[in-house]
Amino acid sequence: MSFSDNGPSNLQIVESINSVAEKEGLNPDALFRAIGIELAHEIGKRQYGDHRIFVEIDKKSGEIIVSKRLLVVEDSDKARMLEQLEVTTEEFPDSPSSFGVQEKIHHDDIIDLSTAKLKYPNVEHKAGDIITERLPSFSSGYIIARVMKAKLERLITSLVREKQYHCYKGRVGEIVTGIVKKSIDFKAGSRSIIVDIAGVEGLLPYSSLVKGESFRPGERVKCVIQKVEYSVIKPQILLSRSSGSFVAQLFSQQVPEIYDRVVEIKKVARDAGSRSKVAVFSSDRNIDPVGACIGMGGSRINAVVSELHGEKIDVVEYSSDTATFLANALKPIRPVKIAVNEEVKKIELVVPDESVSLVIGRGGQNVYLLSSLLGYRVEVLSDAEVSKKKMEEFISGTARFVEALNVxxxxxxxxxxxxxxxxxxxxxxxxxxxxFIEGFDEDVAEEIRSRAVEYVNEQPKRTQALVEKYKANPNMLALSSFDTGLLEVLFSSGLTDLEKVAELSCDELREVIGDNGFAVPLLEQLIIRSRETLGWL
Structure with a gap:
């Protein structure tokens, strides 16, 4: 863009702005408005004092129109307004300052109702009105040339990025194919690939690649749009190949039933580059959602596996019943028992001894993916482990009742x-x-219950004694209803504050206190009681 030494004529201004807008694919109105705002910044204070001025460029003639705007207030409100001198820019639309943010304004931008009636007798005004007053224009050519040379590139960049943002923000989750441009470091330890997507730059972090993947400049790469964030500094479109949504979208491309929403992907659990588990569902009982995803002779799933460079994929039928969902995910292994604890989001899964290693997987991968898929922590136990645990709980429970009830x-x-x-x-x-227990009668039952009630009533005193003995936090008294033996184990293990107990999982608690034969449900009750007392639940 070049102009004469005296600056552009008005028509040259219009032609230049329209030409730039067409070249960059921008809305000309937005570019005219942006340049007007920059001109207001450039000439405002120097030529028009403390007034906030507004500059418009006539889109046909190129005429520069300069105006100021006055906020009409009640006579009684002017003094208060002058003290605060703070008005939201919503009251002054198209302000050259940052939009929607409260800002300081000059007293010359406020006019009381009486003065407005005297100054503009031909127009009826009321408080809250905005009076627009035309100001003398300026010798535009040189100033506009300077502003356009200095600011136009930044304005165009800003408008182009805004256009891109609005174009892509509704496409999160879509798969796109682009061309690798280069690798770049935005900050230490954060290396990314710049991908050209139809002329728009996307950012593919190395951390969002599948392990072992590498791409050279000029290569085509398929990614999912993970996030779109507005930025004038770096690419706004964040891409990924390692996310679960990438796998889901690959299936959507290969399985017409998913695209047509006859089959729905409920969730994807993924260890990128190694294995994924995909939960699918169909409300149509005539449709086999798993079979639809696998395809004839595995054709559909093989196409997805090929794009993922051989990553193993398990397709699982989803069920709203957690136990059924887990059983589906375990096929062909048949579980011995599935115990779901909704309160602590945990599943105790018992499987045949010979199946434990398969369910857990190498390095715990399979059980990790199961937990991620279900949203529950899955504890895998063998038949033998369950039997051993039951025996330990039986022995420790017997000992506790002998001591507490003197039976x-x-x-x-x-x-x-x-x-x-x-x-x-x-x-x-x-x-x-x-x-009703075999060997008991009414008298025995009454005596046992009486001893239990007496023990429970005395429990707060015993707990208080333990709190004093171990110098524990008094909030531990909230656990007074639990067995004294269990509480003493807690205190002696360093768990002398309710928060320390509440923040542990059942497995972590057992690790801290050791295997003392306390039943898992009892320990879970202890944790839940701690969290309830602290208001966490």
């Missing part, structure tokens, strides 16, 4: 066998249920 071992064993794990449960139980 013979055989009676304590019967209570454990019946499913009681704490003295509190016995105290809360009906005598009739206890009497």
């Amino acid at each position: 013979e071992e055989v009676i304590a064993q019967l209570l454990v066998t019946e499913g009681f794990s704490t003295v509190e449960e016995i105290a809360d139980c009906n005598t009739s249920r206890l009497a």
